[in-house]
Amino acid sequence: MIREIIGYGLIYIGIAFDFFGVLGLVRLPDIYNRLQAATKSVTFGTGGILLGIFILQGFNNFGFKAILGIIFIFLTSPTAAHAISHAAHRSNIKLDEKTVVDQYAEDNENKE
Amino acid sequence: MSLKNRSRMAVFFLSLLVWFMLTDITDLQEVILGTIVAIFVSLVAGHFLITTEKRHHIFRRIGYSLLYIVKFTWEIIKANVHVAYLVVHPKVPINPGIVKIKTKLTKESAMTILANSITLTPGTLTVDINPEKQELYIHCIDVHSKKIEDNTKDIGNRFEKILMEIFE
Numbered sequence: 001m002i003r004e005i006i007g008y009g010l011i012y013i014g015i016a017f018d019f020f021g022v023l024g025l026v027r028l029p030d031i032y033n034r035l036q037a038a039t040k041s042v043t044f045g046t047g048g049i050l051l052g053i054f055i056l057q058g059f060n061n062f063g064f065k066a067i068l069g070i071i072f073i074f075l076t077s078p079t080a081a082h083a084i085s086h087a088a089h090r091s092n093i094k095l096d097e098k099t100v101v102d103q104y105a106e107d108n109e110n111k112e
Numbered sequence: 113m114s115l116k117n118r119s120r121m122a123v124f125f126l127s128l129l130v131w132f133m134l135t136d137i138t139d140l141q142e143v144i145l146g147t148i149v150a151i152f153v154s155l156v157a158g159h160f161l162i163t164t165e166k167r168h169h170i171f172r173r174i175g176y177s178l179l180y181i182v183k184f185t186w187e188i189i190k191a192n193v194h195v196a197y198l199v200v201h202p203k204v205p206i207n208p209g210i211v212k213i214k215t216k217l218t219k220e221s222a223m224t225i226l227a228n229s230i231t232l233t234p235g236t237l238t239v240d241i242n243p244e245k246q247e248l249y250i251h252c253i254d255v256h257s258k259k260i261e262d263n264t265k266d267i268g269n270r271f272e273k274i275l276m277e278i279f280e
Contacts, residue, residue, distance in 0.1 A: 020196040027199050032251045033208055036237050037195050043232055044192040064133035078231035078238070085239045085251060089210075096208060 007056035014048030017041050030096035031088050039081040120158030127153045176277040191234040209255040213264040215246050222279035229271045236267055
């Protein structure tokens with residue numbers, strides 16, 4: 001009973017945070033800010049859903065697969081974000097007008 | 113045992129564990145196949161995992177790893193609430209920019225973990241690492257100052273001390 005409450009609660013919280021992540025993708029201005037929303041919400045959002053599945057299923061086949069999913073999400077999500085933002089910066093995609101400082105571009109200009 | 117073989121042993125047991133988690137262990141066939149695959153993986157790619165001798169004892173490092181996981185989970189919850197707050201706010205109060213921070217970590221594995229942790233903590237995203245100069249370029253959603261020292265204190269130091277104990 002308690003297990004079900006906690007499990008379903010985590011799944012609902014996860015869905016809510018995934019929703020906020022998608023909302024961030026729509027509302028934030030440029031690619032870097034959108035990546036911020038996408039990477040962060042996926043950890044607690046999707047991670048929360050998977051943790052809820054683990055708590056509902058317990059220590060069996062499904063549960064272990066959910067735990068593995070969490071581990072791989074935590075490893076791959078920041079790496080993908082790094083790759084995308086790095087590639088975007090290299091192909092000169094402009095930062096938003098609100099941007100105050102870009103020390104990465106300054107350093108790269110000095111190199112060339 | 114040499115460092116390479118120790119690394120291969122670690123990879124062997126890790127991949128065996130992943131295999132057992134992925135499959136229902138119903139008969140001997142799966143155990144044998146998993147062992148063969150794990151041996152193959154550890155022979156081909158086993159020597160990458162552990163490359164240097166560590167300063168501290170294994171139990172001390174496991175303790176700090178647990179501390180790191182607790183701190184990391186807390187930071188992730190904070191990050192998610194922060195993003196949720198930003199996107200539901202009617203004006204979207206952001207002040208973005210890319211800043212540079214310095215790190216004291218030297219090992220590549222430690223710097224990778226630090227970069228990934230920074231990406232998952234509130235308002236920051238690692239764009240690039242410069243391993244030679246020990247610098248990280250961070251995209252901040254809310255920039256407070258343009259000085260390298262201030263940003264290093266704000267962003268990097270949250271995890272640096274713990275990672276220092278685990279990896280160096």
